[in-house]
Amino acid sequence: MQESNLNTAGELKDDAQTAADRVFSNGALSIGLTLPMLRAGTVVADFDEQLALARLADERGFRALWIRDVPLNSADYPDPVGHLDPWVLLGALAVNTRRIALASGAIVLTLRHPLHIAKAAVSVGSLSHGRFILGLGSGDRPPEYAAFGRDSDERRDLYRSHWETVAAALGEPPRVIPDRTPEGAPTFRLLPESSHEVPLLAVGSGGQSVDWIARHSLGWMTYHREPDAQRARYSMWRAAVERAAPEAFRAFGVAMRLELSSDPHEPAQAVSLGYRTGRHALIDILTEMRAGGTHHVTFNLSSARPVAEVVNELADEVLPQFHRE
Template identity: 70%
Template sequence: MPGASVAPGMFVEGSDTIGVEPTPDALRVMTASDNIPASSSIADAVFAQGKLSIGITLPITGEDQGVVDFGEQIALAQLADRLGFRALWVRDVPLNSIDYPDPVGHLDPWVLLGALASNTERIALISGAIVLTLRHPLHVAKGAISVDALSRGRFILGVGSGDRPQEYAAFGRDAEERRDLYKRHWQTLAAAVSLPSRVIPDALPEGAPEFYLLPRPHASIPMLAVGSGGQSVDWIARHSLGWMTYHREPQAQRGRYSMWRAAVDRAAFGAFRAFGVAMRLDLVEDADAPATDISLGYRTGRRGLATVLRDMRESGTHHVTLNIASERRPARDIIEEIAAHVLPEFHR
């Protein structure tokens, strides 16, 4: 989602300090889609206790690449689907400017998600993340229900708040109100994509009809917090299936997970709530090249990547989406190498 200085293709988390909020309430219960085996929902396929799954963020671009061949992106998505990656992540970047370091011309997320739904079969589709504060929640709900129907229950709705004040101004929003706006929009959105689906109007003048959304959702669409949205971890633990954050060095990430786990115990004791990470990856041809730090991720060979992922799994991470750097090697080669040599250990 939109943010400050980051590498192309990376998630950005809100910059607010994330505190705790001690008052618990009930978390919405997800149900499995009719198109998915009864024992498992699409969220279960991506996030599972004690396991780590691997996804890919689209589009995959080279350094300073502003023009994307979206036909090639669909082909890469189909390849990832065939080879067993668990999720495809799509970002929401409403506007570009010279102050924003990502030069990529992203498609509208609903357009790209619709194309992915029509051209893949098994892989989960995740928005990472719809900027909930800059879109009306009923429009977001309509898009989410549509993608879920097109993909036959493979959609997870990741939402964030954005963090560029100038972009808020362009949409006539006050960036200082984003915390409250995020909460209000989440409530309206959750009501619309849960079962039974309910439309909460902004205003209801006398004589107004009762509204509903068509197509009607066949199951509750899982909602995932990407970044903090200015909320406490306790709020996120109560309202979201999990928390998606960006890469940090291992010690800091372990501390982040410990904070998350404590919040889950306070808000929903004994329940499973997922923890995921977006990580940049520059995979080199030398399989034995050790992992070295780059901005928001690692440069490494495939064995070093497997070691990094094992450590992340042991420290509590349930899903990693890879922001693949393709300056050195074709993205197809990187995807095929990971599928052949890394996925078998994690996707049994």
């Protein structure tokens, strides 16, 4: 299979470095934010405000903005927030920000046609001048598969085959793999052509082995777990990288819920998928994560405080401890 963002040595291609290396760098930890950024208890996002917060995050030096793909909502789902279509939002972010990387966390690869995904990825990459990282997941809600006419039992195979089609379309040279090739079918191209590679990132496992992920992806993005479990998960990842891509750098990232206390000295307390903590304990947590091999953390903010206030405190007090520039 052609790997769109890796060269024959298993390293990221030079023109994929801009976005990927600012987010994932060996021996370092960078910090991003997940949209929408909402105060605790808010379920209806004001997307004009979200664009303003995205511009603030860009100006204050956060390394990435992460966008979820939530095709449908149900009263049975734990997350009642109405998310914009990810491609529409990514397009708006591309023209409202200048430096920050834009990452999908994650496009549901199994429920969208892979050629549509590739076309959208090229478009966002072009609009953002190479700041887009294409995170791909398989979705974790079986009822959505039925709604889209898919069998959730086919999730693993769909993920692999769709990844291959996306990677080929975004590769160098790009190659369109049609679903069908009737007699006399033309050879297709994907336009616009872009001078920027779009790196592919596995978000979650997609039903694949860690060895498969290490061979095909620039890294592995996963959810927060308690420290001992996360260390074990990272050790499993490093072992897979050594087997599947020896001597190559493969990133490890974590999505974490954060309730940042107004008391900077408040001790860290575990909450679902993250922490409630003051900034001093947060710095200690992130320092330990960096030492343990985590290269990027994106915060899913949840706080009674105004969101801009939290973003500014993180930028003033936390980012300087981890960002080199």
